[in-house]
Amino acid sequence: MPNGAEGKSAxxxxxxxxxxxxxxxxxxxxxxxIERVVRDLRRRAPWVDILVVNDGSRDATGPRARxxxxxxxxxxxxxxxxxAVQTGxxxxxxxxYDMAFQFDGDGQHRASQxxxxxRPLLAGEADLVVGSRFLQPRGMTASGVRWAGIxxxxxxxxxxxGQKITDPTSxxxxxxxxxxxxxxxxxxxxxxxxxxxxxxxxxGLALREVPATIRRRRQGASSIQPLHGIHYxxxxxxxxxxxxxxxxxxxx
Amino acid sequence: MxxxxxxxxxxxxxxxxxxxxxxxxxxxxxxxxxxxxxxTGVMILAFVLVPRMLFAVxxxxxxxxxxxxxxxxxxxxxxxxxxxxxxxSKQSDHEKDLAQELALLxxxxxxxxxxxxxxxxxxxxxxxxxxxxxT
Numbered sequence: 387m388p389n390g391a392e393g394k395s396a397x398x399x400x401x402x403x404x405x406x407x408x409x410x411x412x413x414x415x416x417x418x419x420i421e422r423v424v425r426d427l428r429r430r431a432p433w434v435d436i437l438v439v440n441d442g443s444r445d446a447t448g449p450r451a452r453x454x455x456x457x458x459x460x461x462x463x464x465x466x467x468x469x470a471v472q473t474g475x476x477x478x479x480x481x482x483y484d485m486a487f488q489f490d491g492d493g494q495h496r497a498s499q500x501x502x503x504x505r506p507l508l509a510g511e512a513d514l515v516v517g518s519r520f521l522q523p524r525g526m527t528a529s530g531v532r533w534a535g536i537x538x539x540x541x542x543x544x545x546x547x548g549q550k551i552t553d554p555t556s557x558x559x560x561x562x563x564x565x566x567x568x569x570x571x572x573x574x575x576x577x578x579x580x581x582x583x584x585x586x587x588x589x590g591l592a593l594r595e596v597p598a599t600i601r602r603r604r605q606g607a608s609s610i611q612p613l614h615g616i617h618y619x620x621x622x623x624x625x626x627x628x629x630x631x632x633x634x635x636x637x638x
Numbered sequence: 639m640x641x642x643x644x645x646x647x648x649x650x651x652x653x654x655x656x657x658x659x660x661x662x663x664x665x666x667x668x669x670x671x672x673x674x675x676x677x678t679g680v681m682i683l684a685f686v687l688v689p690r691m692l693f694a695v696x697x698x699x700x701x702x703x704x705x706x707x708x709x710x711x712x713x714x715x716x717x718x719x720x721x722x723x724x725x726x727s728k729q730s731d732h733e734k735d736l737a738q739e740l741a742l743l744x745x746x747x748x749x750x751x752x753x754x755x756x757x758x759x760x761x762x763x764x765x766x767x768x769x770x771x772x773t
Binding site: 439457458459460461462463465469472473476477480575 | 733734737738740741742744745
């Protein structure tokens with residue numbers, strides 16, 4: 387399919403309600419919070435379909451999400467956040483969705499802000515929109531070391547891709563048709579959030595950040611727990627630099 | 639090369655070849671790996687039987703032939719480990735793809751089942767009446 391035709395169809399549907407949108411919720415052992423997340427999405431963003439990708443959880447994440455009314459896919463093994471999210475993109479691509487959101491299963495993201503992320507996509511200004519916690523002061527919650535790590539990472543990635551990025555580890559995102567197709571074919575597995583920014587840049591897709599706020603986590607542990615500043619950061623930087631060396635993805 | 643050394647290397651080479659062939663016979667080794675190990679065994683035997691080959695190389699590189707042997711062994715092992723890293727990366731990528739496909743297929747089957755059940759029920763029989771309530 388030619389890229390131009392794909393981009394157009396999303397633009398023409400200026401109203402979110404006319405747009406087929408999928409929200410991908412990766413969840414690993416989030417039985418405590420998944421129900422609230424799904425209900426929140428159904429109430430505040432009724433125009434999106436909800437797909438919970440249960441990443442081999444050992445608790446009742448899958449059944450809880452089904453009870454709450456989400457579509458649930460169960461991965462037979464734990465693939466990690468990258469593998470879980472990519473499962474959602476594969477589905478979005480196969481089902482020909484116009485846009486796909488990434489929304490954490492722990493309840494830190496706000497369903498009411500999905501529309502803010504969708505806007506640049508609908509206006510045809512971006513292929514991937516990232517909700518940034520740092521574009522305005524009110525949403526900032528990260529601790530000192532973590533904050534410093536993200537800051538340095540942001541700087542380096544900004545330089546590498548020649549565009550200012552403030553929150554490369556944010557998992558609150560919206561992808562248009564071209565990004566959905568790209569991620570269905572190729573999605574980074576090690577540090578998917580920052581690495582996918584480099585991938586998107588390399589493939590010549592347009593990236594955009596919009597302000598977003600997060601809630602404090604109530605249950606579960608972050609999938610990026612080893613954010614022990616330097617260690618995490620150096621590994622991510624190495625991965626990002628290797629991403630720059632990779633040859634571009636071609637679709638067969 | 640001393641005779642003892644040559645005999646030891648000869649035995650090592652033959653054992654390697656023997657084990658490789660036995661593993662192939664029992665279908666426990668894929669051909670692509672079998673070829674690697676057969677070549678390795680043959681190389682060892684070649685060096686043992688025609689030591690001049692080894693000496694020629696060590697003279698050319700100005701290395702003691704023991705040092706050369708060690709050097710070659712390390713290089714060879716490093717190459718094999720690198721190859722295995724590639725294989726493992728490929729395998730884990732395949733495993734990921736399979737797990738994702740499986741999840742997508744399971745979902746599709748569940749949806750098809752539900753649709754089938756629905757289509758069977760609606761046209762054939764009227765909706766079952768709710769059980770009569772006693773008051």
